[in-house]
Amino acid sequence: MDYYKAMIRALLLFLLYAYAMAFKSSNMSCPDAEREALLRFAGGFNRTAEAEREALLWFAGDFNRTVAAGFSSWEGKNCCKWEGVECNDRTGHVVHLDLQWRGIVSNRIDPSLLRLKQLSYLDLSNNYFGSISIPPWIGSFKNLNYLNLSHSNFYGMVPDQLGNLSRLQILDLSDNLLTLSNANWLSRLTSLLHIDMSSFMIDDASNWLQALNMLPLVQDIRLQFCSFGNFPQSLPHVNFTSLSLLDLSYASFYDYSNNSEVNPSLPDWLFRITSLQYLYLTFSGFTELIPSAIGSLASLKVLQLEYVILDAGIPSSLSNLFCKSCT
Ligand SMILES: *[C@@H]1O[C@H](CO)[C@@H](O)[C@H](O)[C@H]1NC(C)=O
Ligand SMILES: *[C@@H]1O[C@H](CO)[C@@H](O)[C@H](O)[C@H]1NC(C)=O
Ligand SMILES: *[C@@H]1O[C@H](CO)[C@@H](O)[C@H](O)[C@H]1NC(C)=O
Numbered sequence: 001m002d003y004y005k006a007m008i009r010a011l012l013l014f015l016l017y018a019y020a021m022a023f024k025s026s027n028m029s030c031p032d033a034e035r036e037a038l039l040r041f042a043g044g045f046n047r048t049a050e051a052e053r054e055a056l057l058w059f060a061g062d063f064n065r066t067v068a069a070g071f072s073s074w075e076g077k078n079c080c081k082w083e084g085v086e087c088n089d090r091t092g093h094v095v096h097l098d099l100q101w102r103g104i105v106s107n108r109i110d111p112s113l114l115r116l117k118q119l120s121y122l123d124l125s126n127n128y129f130g131s132i133s134i135p136p137w138i139g140s141f142k143n144l145n146y147l148n149l150s151h152s153n154f155y156g157m158v159p160d161q162l163g164n165l166s167r168l169q170i171l172d173l174s175d176n177l178l179t180l181s182n183a184n185w186l187s188r189l190t191s192l193l194h195i196d197m198s199s200f201m202i203d204d205a206s207n208w209l210q211a212l213n214m215l216p217l218v219q220d221i222r223l224q225f226c227s228f229g230n231f232p233q234s235l236p237h238v239n240f241t242s243l244s245l246l247d248l249s250y251a252s253f254y255d256y257s258n259n260s261e262v263n264p265s266l267p268d269w270l271f272r273i274t275s276l277q278y279l280y281l282t283f284s285g286f287t288e289l290i291p292s293a294i295g296s297l298a299s300l301k302v303l304q305l306e307y308v309i310l311d312a313g314i315p316s317s318l319s320n321l322f323c324k325s326c327t
């Protein structure tokens with residue numbers, strides 16, 4: 001009896017197993033998410049590399065490539081070998097895209113570039129983007145720490161979305177046709193060390209100074225050739241503890257209510273930034289006296305003042321500053 005029982009049990013088990021196998025083989029696919037995870041694990045780098053290569057080609061395809069001779073090396077499967085492209089050695093992701101001086105002439109930048117999710121360095125400077133505005137989606141590169149869009153004919157307002165670049169350390173937007181009207185986005189760039197907004201029209205952005213004053217690490221602020229509509233004369237709490245360079249040379253000042261140029265006096269907050277080493281005021285539209293407070297800029301190494309109208313001459317505190325060892 002036991003023998004039959006065991007036989008029947010074995011048979012049942014076999015049938016159960018066979019049924020399970022049959023069921024399984026009729027439906028071999030595992031859940032999509034798990035397949036994706038396994039594929040990524042096994043061959044994901046190649047697949048990502050392929051997707052990134054395509055994104056780069058679409059991006060370049062928008063430019064007139066006869067003009068943009070800089071793209072001649074953009075052929076073949078391995079985009080990490082293309083000129084201007086660098087990948088992370090370990091992950092194979094594109095992390096660095098340097099397209100400065102490539103002769104790009106375009107009025108469009110394809111957002112497919114966003115597929116380069118690991119991008120940390122983007123340089124599109126010294127090209128010609130026919131007066132388009134800076135694409136807001138540039139603010140979605142979460143890992144970006146270097147962004148250079150200088151001298152490329154970008155036009156209009158800087159999009160607020162750039163404030164999402166919380167890892168950005170270097171931002172160069174100089175020498176375009178850009179306007180700053182609200183600077184709130186600036187105060188969110190908490191990693192920023194270096195900012196160049198030369199040639200900006202800072203019309204009624206009364207908060208630009210407060211925004212910069214909230215950046216805990218900023219060392220270098222370049223505002224050459226800017227035209228200011230509202231230059232702050234006071235800043236109650238000077239927060240700049242790391243600021244070593246401030247360039248306001250060739251700055252001009254306007255009263256936009258009656259469209260006339262004005263010549264403000266040098267604001268006293270300038271002389272409370274005690275970390276300043278380089279202060280450039282050449283040809284700026286400031287007038288009136290250099291306050292004796294300038295003597296408190298104890299770290300100052302370079303002060304450029306050419307062509308600033310000095311109504312009251314150079315205060316003795318300044319000669320004290322630069323003549324510590326004079327006899
Ligand atoms: C097998 O999977 C397909 C979808 O892939 C589904 O339509 C079908 O019902 C499944 N068959 C069984 C027996 O579960
Ligand atoms: C996938 O990557 C491996 C290692 O990098 C390489 O040897 C192989 O040729 C790649 N396959 C494809 C289809 O690119
Ligand atoms: C690309 O530029 C060349 C040289 O300036 C010009 O002859 C050609 O028409 C342009 N092609 C397109 C599609 O704009």
Ligand SMILES: *[C@@H]1O[C@H](CO)[C@@H](O)[C@H](O)[C@H]1NC(C)=O
Nearest residue numbers: 100101125126148150170172
């Ligand atoms: C941006 O690129 C230009 C060259 O196109 C270079 O001269 C400039 O120094 C760069 N800016 C920064 C902050 O690296």
Ligand SMILES: *[C@@H]1O[C@H](CO)[C@@H](O)[C@H](O)[C@H]1NC(C)=O
Nearest residue numbers: 139140160161162163164185
């Ligand atoms: C980016 O910034 C914009 C406006 O500043 C905001 O509305 C948006 O939610 C931000 N996006 C992300 C992904 O943080």
Ligand SMILES: *[C@@H]1O[C@H](CO)[C@@H](O)[C@H](O)[C@H]1NC(C)=O
Nearest residue numbers: 210213214215216217237239
């Ligand atoms: C000073 O900087 C900190 C962060 O660096 C910021 O939270 C604070 O609001 C700033 N103070 C003023 C007066 O801007």
Ligand SMILES: *[C@@H]1O[C@H](CO)[C@@H](O)[C@H](O)[C@H]1NC(C)=O
Nearest residue numbers: 255256257258259260261262
């Ligand atoms: C413009 O308005 C300001 C006061 O807001 C005044 O000081 C200045 O003289 C005016 N300029 C002209 C040219 O009217």
